[in-house]
Amino acid sequence: MQKTSIATVCLAGTLEEKMRAAAEAGFHGIEVFEPDLVASPLSPEQVRDLAEELGLTLDLYQPFRDLEGVPEEQFQQNLRRLEAKFQLMQRLGVDLILLCSNVGTATNWEDPVAVEQLRRAADLAAEYDVRIAYEALAWGRFVNTYEHSWSLVQQADRPNLGLCLDSFHILSRRGDVTGFRDIPGEKVFFVQMADAPLLLMDVLSWSRHHRNFPGEGGFDLVTFMRELYATGYTGPVSLEVFSDVYRQTESVRTAREAMRSLQWLDDAQSGDVPARPTGWDFAEVRAAEPADLVEVLTQLGFADRGRHRTKDVHLFAAGDARVVTNDRAEAPLEHAGGSVIASVGLQVPDPRSTAEHARDLHFPKAWRANRADEMVLRGVQAPDGTEVFLAPSTAAAPQWVGEYGSRAEGETAGDDLILGIDHVNLAQPWQWFEEGVLFYRSLFGLEAQVSNDVASPQGLVRSEVMRTPDGAVRIPLNLIPHGLDPGRSAEPRSLSGHVDHDELRLKAAYPQHVAFLSSDAVEVARRARGRGLRMLPVPSNYYEDLAARFNLDEGFLAELRENDVMYDRDEGGEFLHFYTRTVGTVFFEVVERRGGYEGYGAGSAPVRLAAQYDLDRQ
Structure with a gap:
């Protein structure tokens, strides 16, 4: 240099x-x-x-x-x-x-x-x-x-x-x-x-x-x-x-x-582009009420793969989608009644070299205690405090899955219509938003798509998607509105890399979510509703607008309406998706991409934000 x-x-x-x-x-x-x-x-x-x-x-x-x-x-x-x-x-x-x-x-x-x-x-x-x-x-x-x-x-x-x-x-x-x-x-x-x-x-x-x-x-x-x-x-x-x-x-x-x-x-x-992630390994959610989180995942069709043999975490899986639930509720979460996406796992070609690159860029490490017989997961802490763990790229179930209790005989392996994680939406404190963009670009070679402003009852929400060119990893970053937490200090977490309670409280104050890719979103919604899942309600006005914009078949539109499934279409293909209600401030989405659709249903976002706002006030 x-x-x-x-x-x-x-x-x-x-x-x-x-x-x-x-x-x-x-x-x-x-x-x-x-x-x-x-x-x-x-x-x-x-x-x-x-x-x-x-x-x-x-x-x-x-x-x-x-x-x-x-x-x-x-x-x-x-x-x-x-x-x-x-x-x-x-x-x-x-x-x-x-x-x-x-x-x-x-x-x-x-x-x-x-x-x-x-x-x-x-x-x-x-x-x-x-x-x-x-x-x-x-x-x-x-x-x-x-x-x-x-x-x-x-x-x-x-x-x-x-x-x-x-x-x-x-x-x-x-x-x-x-x-x-x-x-x-x-x-x-x-x-x-x-x-x-x-x-x-x-x-x-x-x-x-x-x-x-x-x-x-x-x-x-x-x-x-x-x-x-x-x-x-x-x-x-x-x-x-x-x-x-x-x-x-x-x-x-x-x-x-x-x-x-x-x-x-x-x-x-100089042409030295970092090795890009090849896919998702897991998402970890920490909630003040873990039982509510487990109930929603089970209703979506995830199978409980058991508790970790040394840690207070459980693994839930469906297809290649893996969600780890953390049973240790931190004090700020209990106070806010919230939840956070505490960490994500990315599969990378060489975890060691990616970790070394993170060290060269002076990003703080994320630590995970290991016994001698447990898989070493190298990690790095993102600017917003999210821990990103690095796993080797593999087509099979990762080695660390074996550290969880086995499924009971006859237990379902998870809904076969859920294929994997499509994207993880992370809320970013206003003062670290640009730093978050640089983190995913400099360390993982993700590319930034053009940012969008989405209208919500609390003001405009700026969203920018970081993704690999092939779409294997997609991370929408949503800017937490400046005025949402007026008591929030602009001071950073400790330089040791540990998330302070202020950081955790702010993350727990704004919705973020994990989206799962499916082969049939309507059928997943129908099955989930049959298991007792309460969907995020979609107003009738939304479906009337869909009919005007896309001239959909009446039977298909009725099916979407009946299951609170939302829809979008562009020159590439079609997008079907639905949302769960929030657990604290974390919720889940199930998506189906038809053809070459590459978006995220941006037209549905204001409806989703308004529905969540109404439910929060009830």
Whole structure:
């Protein structure tokens, strides 16, 4: 990895706290964001000394705004202001300043005027041994593309005047990064990286509030980096991320997330893609009322495979779907009357190498006590506290199943219409949502689908699906609304990797679920109802809307209505699914995919959320 840097604007806290967090996370240097310095009680000399003590380089001072393209009288004032910054930079020991293209004061623009003014600014900077990195802001009034900024830098023709290439400013305007190859690497003075969700909004608001770290958004940063390196650039790769979330979260954790994102980006651009999961191994649910959970699973057609010989957990199975129920109710669950998906098991080609990759990315381990005769399951803890255990890929029942009591003679092996786990929907605390996306992308190579906002009685719910290309593993991540738990602290769990009670309480406060793949969802629903299962009720209005949208056969529609089965269809195929009522806050879904349907019945989600809300209030 090349030299890494991070702008202090990315982190919460004081300037000193930001510098210490960057150093602890392993960054080589920082960009000094001017408002952080202005608000700091530290003198420039003390900042320089602290950086030296922490082993950090001060790579860039930023930003300087609205210099060029103005009348001469105003330009003279701008030069005076600029010279004061050069003097400050000498005290800091920084030799590079970021100059943003003019967004406010340039009125009657002429390129030759701007070129001459950039040339004069560079000549003044040379007197202080300072270099200028000129950056085209995406909302620059006249200069808003890197091609234009490069043209001006070329014409100014000064050795201490070069470019800053910023991924957000370029990719938010859908810039063609193949043009980087026309720029000599030595004229690229600095590179700033940021990802972002693909949004339709004004670019300034998008930039100021919705950037995130590489791997957490929708930009093609891999191609950006490959084209950048083709120029011969050898300078720092820095992060500049403006985010309302990161300004409210603990700085050390954010800095570690930031470093992890650069590690992912470095691996991705070099073609080092992690080995992807091949399938689901199990899902573990911990509930305040385990008996209710067992009843629902049994009614769905799962067979009780017995209690673990050393742990307070039971295994239930149907087909290749395995659910472990945990009988140890933690205090926060009992208080909330809730339940959580405590862990999931993923089958991977080589659990050892995946665990080593998790260690390299500094994700905390998840521990599972083992006796000498029990299978070792390596695990890692996701940002939301969910434990993800790694099992070897196998077509047969995994070895650990033998650690549970055998089925009684004559007992059913589980409903033969249930085939396996289709997806697991995990609720994400608002402050760790992007980190969760990066976790599944960087460690398991899952791809993010376009996020959706789903209307619920409690507000919009943002959902983003992480999945393998073949669909063997699908993990929808649902953002827990910010206001759902106003007493929730933004502090992380302990750095030892153990989930604190606050984390567990928040997870237990919002619905999440396991979806099982079936060969016939209607028949599974009919059998489950016969065993006494109480489905999540679906309003009659829903089926009237189905009839209008899809022109379904009346007999088929009546069958769906009778069994509270929901329906969707796209150009790929059809989707049938139904939901159980919640046990605490965990519920189950049974799905049937016909043809090439790849979605999740998004049109049904608002109906499901409304039905759950109504039941919770009864």
